[in-house]
Amino acid sequence: MLKIRNSILFTTLSLVLVLTLLLNISFGQVSIPIKEVVKSILGSSVEKETWEYIITNYRLPKAITAILVGISLSVSGLLMQTFFRNPLAGPYVLGLSSGSSLGVAFVVLGSSFLPSIVAQFFISSYGIILASCIGSLFVLLLIVLVSKYLRDVMSILIVGLMFSSFTSAIVNILTYFSTAEQLQKYTFWSMGNIGNISWQNIGFLSIAIFIGTLLSIVSLKPLDALLLGENYAKSMGLNFKKTQNIIILSTSILTGSITAFVGPIAFIGLAVPHLAKLLFQTSNHKTLFIGTILIGSIIMLLCDLISQMPMSDFTLPINAITSLVGAPIVIWLIIKRKTI
Amino acid sequence: MKKETIIATHDLSIGYKTKKETIAIAENLNLELTSGKLITLVGANGIGKSTLLRTLTGIQKPISGEVFLAEKNINSFDNLELAQNLSLVLTEKLPPSNLTVFELIALGRQPYTNWLGKLSDEDISTVKSVMKLTQIEHLADKKHFEISDGQLQKVMIARALAQETSIIILDEPTTHLDLFHKVSVFKLLKKLSQETKKCILFSTHDIDLAIQLSDEMIVMTEENIVQDQPCNLISKGIFNSLFKDQTITFDSEKGKFIIY
Numbered sequence: 001m002l003k004i005r006n007s008i009l010f011t012t013l014s015l016v017l018v019l020t021l022l023l024n025i026s027f028g029q030v031s032i033p034i035k036e037v038v039k040s041i042l043g044s045s046v047e048k049e050t051w052e053y054i055i056t057n058y059r060l061p062k063a064i065t066a067i068l069v070g071i072s073l074s075v076s077g078l079l080m081q082t083f084f085r086n087p088l089a090g091p092y093v094l095g096l097s098s099g100s101s102l103g104v105a106f107v108v109l110g111s112s113f114l115p116s117i118v119a120q121f122f123i124s125s126y127g128i129i130l131a132s133c134i135g136s137l138f139v140l141l142l143i144v145l146v147s148k149y150l151r152d153v154m155s156i157l158i159v160g161l162m163f164s165s166f167t168s169a170i171v172n173i174l175t176y177f178s179t180a181e182q183l184q185k186y187t188f189w190s191m192g193n194i195g196n197i198s199w200q201n202i203g204f205l206s207i208a209i210f211i212g213t214l215l216s217i218v219s220l221k222p223l224d225a226l227l228l229g230e231n232y233a234k235s236m237g238l239n240f241k242k243t244q245n246i247i248i249l250s251t252s253i254l255t256g257s258i259t260a261f262v263g264p265i266a267f268i269g270l271a272v273p274h275l276a277k278l279l280f281q282t283s284n285h286k287t288l289f290i291g292t293i294l295i296g297s298i299i300m301l302l303c304d305l306i307s308q309m310p311m312s313d314f315t316l317p318i319n320a321i322t323s324l325v326g327a328p329i330v331i332w333l334i335i336k337r338k339t340i
Numbered sequence: 341m342k343k344e345t346i347i348a349t350h351d352l353s354i355g356y357k358t359k360k361e362t363i364a365i366a367e368n369l370n371l372e373l374t375s376g377k378l379i380t381l382v383g384a385n386g387i388g389k390s391t392l393l394r395t396l397t398g399i400q401k402p403i404s405g406e407v408f409l410a411e412k413n414i415n416s417f418d419n420l421e422l423a424q425n426l427s428l429v430l431t432e433k434l435p436p437s438n439l440t441v442f443e444l445i446a447l448g449r450q451p452y453t454n455w456l457g458k459l460s461d462e463d464i465s466t467v468k469s470v471m472k473l474t475q476i477e478h479l480a481d482k483k484h485f486e487i488s489d490g491q492l493q494k495v496m497i498a499r500a501l502a503q504e505t506s507i508i509i510l511d512e513p514t515t516h517l518d519l520f521h522k523v524s525v526f527k528l529l530k531k532l533s534q535e536t537k538k539c540i541l542f543s544t545h546d547i548d549l550a551i552q553l554s555d556e557m558i559v560m561t562e563e564n565i566v567q568d569q570p571c572n573l574i575s576k577g578i579f580n581s582l583f584k585d586q587t588i589t590f591d592s593e594k595g596k597f598i599i600y
Contacts, residue, residue, distance in 0.1 A: 085435045221457035225450055227437045231430055235397075237423030237451040238505065283438040286456065 074296030077269030103135025135255030191317030267326025383560030450500030
């Protein structure tokens, strides 16, 4: 019975994913008929050459980025919620996004304090990516260090929260001393942008996310055991330290690389695992893993579709859309929840 | 039928080590837990029952002496090996989740499943047979938060059984239950120790039930720790020294505590 229900859900979600992918590519400042989108993806010639150009150079990379963002943030949210036994845990809470933000804030807002040659490098897009990765890696190392001394997983969560406030305070101070131009650049990064990622960068991003996802698959069985709490899990043969390290490593690769390339994206990591739990009515992490991947991709494609404001020339910041969509979902879940 | 020694302690001293000093709770313990026996651990609150259980399960290291599980020092087991030899039922509350009773019991198969935790046909038949043994088959598809405390306790016992270990150690499995459910958990544990030939050790405050149903008891008092059959413990007058209060005495004829 349960197996049939799950197969129906997986099939439906896959179909919805294909549909949203086609819609996402089809809509934008220039509308392209879905039939032509399908043709282009399948490799046959398209009616207008400009369409072909738009699809291969703008729409398709953007859609793939959206899917990668959806997968990695949702999966790391799923891992964190079980690991920290906290339904409100997400990539944000561990402080990884804050770490990235701090890195970027330092180079963008603080560039006037750096020697001009160094400043020039850091202001370039590669500089931002590097700073962001260093930032999240710094937080990762900090958390690994803290977790060595604190056995309680809740304490790690609190350290993550404190780090976020610490970061925003530093960003505030840097803002005070920066020029309007620098401020604008930082603000744009912090709004998130999945639109101008080159094919080459998509390659890098895919490799990082492939590794992160692989690590999270390894932690699915330990996560099932952790549903009974740390002590029961240990009594069933779980190597807790090793599991903890794998989960921290995989979530920081997933979150760190995404934040580096597209900026901080809010709420996806928090809301999607809950949607999956609601839909599949299970705690089995193998089922939820596939579920969050599908739902995460669909939601990100839809959020991007909304941010394009079909029939208009505006593009809204993606981070605002994910918050607008995600926050009500989370509130609704909290009101509705009996057991999540 | 030959009794097999599952856990044995050699001159075991238990307690805590702080940076400054070592606080011993009990010293020179030589306990022997054998197969097919239902053994209860009793003692007043704060006497160190949990410390003893934590030491016997290898969670806490002894101050001195050794604990042997299957003739091997328990602190030399790795997690997986230990999980295949010893299973636990704890007092702690389960975190919220959507686990069904079947899934929860199946988690007990984790020490035997592959890296993805896939259940083989053999695993599934083990889960089904332990559910039959504990008479909870009708609960299989219920979520674990939908059943009563008494039923949940049986589910947790079934999960420990699914781990297929030679010994099950339970920490106060009858607390929070009414008399009917206390008795049914006691009887279930008794039945399991006889039918499966496992050694079952558990701590409890229900001393009169323990006296009636257990094969052996380990009594912890301030002075010492004694392991023996309930009737011998009664004739030795051990239970009188269980509580400090003079108004609580043990009536050895009725086999229960009397309050003056």
